[in-house]
Amino acid sequence: MDKALSNTLYLTRNGLLEPLGQSQVFAYLRGLSLDYEITVITYEKAEDLADTNRVAQAQEACVAHGIRWLPQKFRPRPKIIAPAMSMLRMSWLLWREVRSGHCELIHARSYIPAAVALLISRITGIPFIFDMRALWPEELITAGRLKRGSLLHKTIVAIERACLKHAAAVVSLTHAAVKHLKLEYPREMTDQRVEVIPTCADLERFDLANGRNESANVHGCIGTVLSGWFRTDWLAAWFRGVAHDDPEATFDIVTRDDAVLVRQCVDLDGCLGERLRIASCRPDEMPDAVSHHSVSAMFFTDGLSKLGSAPTRMAEVLGTGIPVVANEGVGDVGKIVRDNRVGVILEGPEPLQVEKALIELKDLLLDDDLAQRCRETATKLFSLEAGTSAYKSIYDAILKKGCS
Numbered sequence: 001m002d003k004a005l006s007n008t009l010y011l012t013r014n015g016l017l018e019p020l021g022q023s024q025v026f027a028y029l030r031g032l033s034l035d036y037e038i039t040v041i042t043y044e045k046a047e048d049l050a051d052t053n054r055v056a057q058a059q060e061a062c063v064a065h066g067i068r069w070l071p072q073k074f075r076p077r078p079k080i081i082a083p084a085m086s087m088l089r090m091s092w093l094l095w096r097e098v099r100s101g102h103c104e105l106i107h108a109r110s111y112i113p114a115a116v117a118l119l120i121s122r123i124t125g126i127p128f129i130f131d132m133r134a135l136w137p138e139e140l141i142t143a144g145r146l147k148r149g150s151l152l153h154k155t156i157v158a159i160e161r162a163c164l165k166h167a168a169a170v171v172s173l174t175h176a177a178v179k180h181l182k183l184e185y186p187r188e189m190t191d192q193r194v195e196v197i198p199t200c201a202d203l204e205r206f207d208l209a210n211g212r213n214e215s216a217n218v219h220g221c222i223g224t225v226l227s228g229w230f231r232t233d234w235l236a237a238w239f240r241g242v243a244h245d246d247p248e249a250t251f252d253i254v255t256r257d258d259a260v261l262v263r264q265c266v267d268l269d270g271c272l273g274e275r276l277r278i279a280s281c282r283p284d285e286m287p288d289a290v291s292h293h294s295v296s297a298m299f300f301t302d303g304l305s306k307l308g309s310a311p312t313r314m315a316e317v318l319g320t321g322i323p324v325v326a327n328e329g330v331g332d333v334g335k336i337v338r339d340n341r342v343g344v345i346l347e348g349p350e351p352l353q354v355e356k357a358l359i360e361l362k363d364l365l366l367d368d369d370l371a372q373r374c375r376e377t378a379t380k381l382f383s384l385e386a387g388t389s390a391y392k393s394i395y396d397a398i399l400k401k402g403c404s
Contacts, residue, residue, distance in 0.1 A: 009041065012042055017049070023200070042070075043071075045074050091116050127167075181194075195390055216292075220292075222296060263278055341373065342370075
């Protein structure tokens with residue numbers, strides 16, 4: 001395909017200088033830049049822009065891949081006015097790019113960019129992709145930042161409905177969210193192209209664990225546990241059950257959260273004591289930290305707001321060949337675990353429920369093919385290559401349709 005005929009614009013309120021921007025935005029664009037002329041508009045936090053070395057490195061990386069980067073300043077306050085001003089700025093930038101011929105397709109990451117893309121698309125006819133990520137209105141309600149039935153809630157839902165109807169394609173993180181959307185918006189979702197592309201992981205870094213001590217029984221947990229989305233009571237119950245079952249078992253929580261607060265949540269009575277280690281590590285050290293675990297626990301709040309969630313930590317753990325202990329109701333996690341036999345599902349924090357999951361886990365750990373199966377599952381579902389290929393097929397279909 002002639003790159004000159006494939007000008008695409010990627011719009012996101014996340015920063016390219018953030019870890020998420022590197023792993024979930026630039027990682028994809030790097031591969032897509034082989035086939036498309038890409039312009040990316042991002043919103044960078046002040047503290048990230050202040051790091052001139054990182055800014056220079058990001059600019060060099062973009063230039064090296066032929067990506068045109070237009071960074072904007074992210075302004076979080078005032079709470080209502082700042083997003084509104086951001087939308088006005090986005091609208092002007094998009095309009096300018098369309099008028100200058102730098103945009104034949106808009107890739108909008110999440111709701112606010114999608115609302116802007118919808119406006120410009122209706123005016124200019126330029127198609128857009130609604131890369132919705134999660135179910136944002138429901139997440140805001142669960143977090144207490146939005147009241148169901150309020151004017152703001154109705155406005156966001158109206159935007160969601162319009163984006164689902166008029167987008168050239170919709171991208172969701174999970175099949176569970178797609179099922180919900182088809183029930184909620186049957187007319188808008190009829191004949192709509194929908195692709196499920198979970199969060200990707202750099203599986204070159206998170207590779208099969210080599211030299212792991214198979215005789216050790218280390219129950220791990222990685223990432224934040226104090227976010228409000230994580231069930232620390234379930235983690236505490238799981239660790240207590242494991243500790244009672246195996247006096248030799250140890251526990252390792254790798255997180256940037258406050259270690260004292262984490263211990264208060266997970267081991268308030270001190271029964272785990274020195275058997276529980278809580279420490280942080282640099283991103284480049286995380287693959288090695290995961291490789292020392294026998295199993296990794298992840299328990300998130302469930303409900304409607306979590307149907308669109310695809311935990312990145314799950315991809316990283318499975319990529320390392322480590323099975324997981326998780327709960328139902330979080331995106332496609334339960335289905336992935338069961339269909340691929342890469343872990344067990346904990347049904348609740350009660351002692352009998354923990355005991356049942358432990359029995360299942362012991363049986364699973366006897367499977368000699370477990371590590372390879374975890375790796376293969378991660379490669380099939382969460383690899384950067386699979387995600388990039390899925391986005392490329394969407395781009396190709398939309399651009400080809402526009403040229404016909």
